[in-house]
């Protein structure tokens with residue numbers, strides 16, 4: 153491109169950067185003002201909260217003032233937060249104001265329009281757009297269109313235009329480092345540059361290089377269920393995050409970040425992706441792991457985690473596996489639903505409600521309330537039972553409030569405690585002192601009996617576990633599961649319960665049963681549900697999420713070939729299963745087959761492990777072929793590991809040693825941590841350190857590292873195709889370098905599938 157052209161563009165960049173700089177100064181001043189105002193209100197507030205509370209009039213006045221100040225300070229806090237977010241956005245924009253330019257000619261116009269696209273909009277004093285937000289309707293042309301006639305979607309409908317030029321920029325600290333015109337979606341040159349960089353400890357946004365098929369995922373606002381099957385490294389996680397940023401922009405007035413929930417595979421991942429949305433000027437969505445989500449719903453019990461199950465259930469029989477599969481299926485969830493809908497009142501299992509070890513409401517009493525109600529949906533009937541119990545509780549509170557112990561307690565109250573019990577709102581409400589005392593008495597008893605109220609409110613009087621056992625006994629199982637194996641499932645469930653454990657298979661059906669019978673457990677505020685690594689969830693769990701967030705549109709992303717916890721499925725099978733299970737109006741399936749993470753030799757190696765790997769397209773980025781180091785005993789393998797680490801560190805910032813399980817990770821740590829700076833990562837870790845670390849593959853789900861060393865890929869350790877998903881997932885975590893160590897002969901998964909030219913094998917020959 154002619155130098156003058158570049159000079160002209162640089163001139164514009166410099167000018168825009170200067171204007172952004174001026175704007176930052178202004179926003180900084182506003183921010184400082186907002187902060188000092190905030191401080192002033194806060195100091196006033198604390199002065200007021202310490203005023204004398206004992207004169208009734210004073211109290212009323214103070215309370216009103218406090219309410220006012222609270223409202224004022226929350227408004228100020230919000231304002232301050234907005235300014236602070238704006239500042240962060242503009243500071244980023246100042247360094248790199250845009251990454252793209254499109255020249256368009258609208259129908260009927262004679263003059264082309266030139267638009268620049270960046271991570272956020274920026275207008276000059278006259279409200280002319282100097283930079284368009286990448287999420288603006290017009291910006292979609294940049295990602296989707298090749299030169300010529302193009303269409304784009306706007307709130308007013310589809311618009312047509314003629315795309316005359318598409319230019320890409322790389323701008324660092326206000327300087328154009330490269331720029332080129334392209335007719336492709338986003339040219340490979342730009343991608344080469346971005347992908348060749350070293351890994352950061354948190355993920356980066358990809359807005360400047362979003363690919364056309366990723367753009368389809370990001371900008372889909374129509375589907376109720378969007379399922380993305382994408383090969384390893386195809387940008388699924390990136391697409392989720394840009395999609396969230398897009399949705400927040402698109403529905404700015406109706407959607408808050410906390411109405412979006414993402415199920416992430418582990419805590420390291422949660423941290424890994426935490427910077428992307430803030431880098432785009434947005435707040436993070438809510439993030440949970442399956443374990444966090446279910447543990448919160450089973451208070452007092454410990455739920456088996458995916459990791460626990462992975463670590464312990466290595467050798468289960470085929471028959472048991474069939475029972476597991478059934479319990480994880482959509483058919484099983486339907487069976488739960490049928491059971492609940494047709495459950496006769498006499499089969500309802502209730503618990504006593506206890507107070508200090510004594511029965512407060514007996515299960516017989518609850519049962520008779522339930523039975524006497526007319527026939528209706530179980531949840532409605534349960535709710536009415538609940539209301540009747542609360543009524544009876546209130547009655548008993550009123551009676552108890554007249555007891556001598558309550559009067560005595562009131563006598564003993566200090567003035568301060570008395571007023572605290574009375575509360576701000578009730579100050580001055582009672583004309584008669586007797587009324588006030590009766591009120592206080594009821595409050596004392598209510599507090600004392602709160603535990604009973606909570607038990608009613610939280611539906612603890614349904615004996616969920618006995619009910620579930622009853623369901624298991626009555627459930628129609630497939631003919632392939634014999635009675636004995638099925639009975640073993642019930643026993644396993646009950647035995648676990650004795651130790652306050654719930655097995656993972658039982659989690660979704662158990663929660664579903666409880667929710668249907670009690671009419672609880674649903675969050676209708678959540679508008680979007682995202683599940684990353686969907687292949688690691690059972691269909692039953694996904695259906696439960698759908699039930700728990702009934703209003704949420706669903707986006708499920710995953711890779712059937714990275715299955716760690718079950719056998720690898722073909723993408724078609726997985727999609728078919730999900731489509732059948734979710735009866736939604738607008739379902740859409742998108743496949744991503746191009747892999748961006750790894751160098752060409754690494755992707756070629758990883759895809760040849762898979763029987764159907766041909767559909768995976770590698771991004772053409774140079775690198776060394778993966779090395780396989782074969783040793784014949786543990787000590788030599790550890791020495792080889794040591795050498796590989798030193799060699800990897802010469803060119804890579806992060807080196808991850810990935811193992812099949814935690815025992816292997818500990819073993820390596822024990823042998824190596826004295827000689828090199830090595831960290832062992834566990835389930836409890838929330839962030840990745842720099843340098844060298846060792847972790848089992850399930851904790852590395854969704855992550856990527858400059859260099860990966862796979863531990864012991866021998867035939868003994870990876871004997872069958874059951875381990876294929878594990879090996880593929882490990883190999884596909886590497887960005888620039890992949891090495892694999894084997895103690896003894898290498899697994900057939902590699903030796904029989906990967907062509908010799910795609911790897912370099914180094915044997916140690918003993919003499």
Ligand SMILES: Nc1ncnc2c1ncn2[C@@H]1O[C@H](COP(=O)(O)OP(=O)(O)OP(=O)(O)O)[C@@H](O)[C@H]1O
Pocket residue numbers: 343346347356358361362363366382383384385386387388389390391710711714748749853854855856884
């Ligand atoms: N359009 C793109 N531009 C630049 N980088 C991209 C793009 N798409 C993906 N990448 C990069 O490729 C790598 C893999 O992306 P990501 O982690 O989102 O893939 P994934 O499909 O979720 O992977 P996996 O399933 O293997 O965990 C990341 O480093 C990401 O930044």
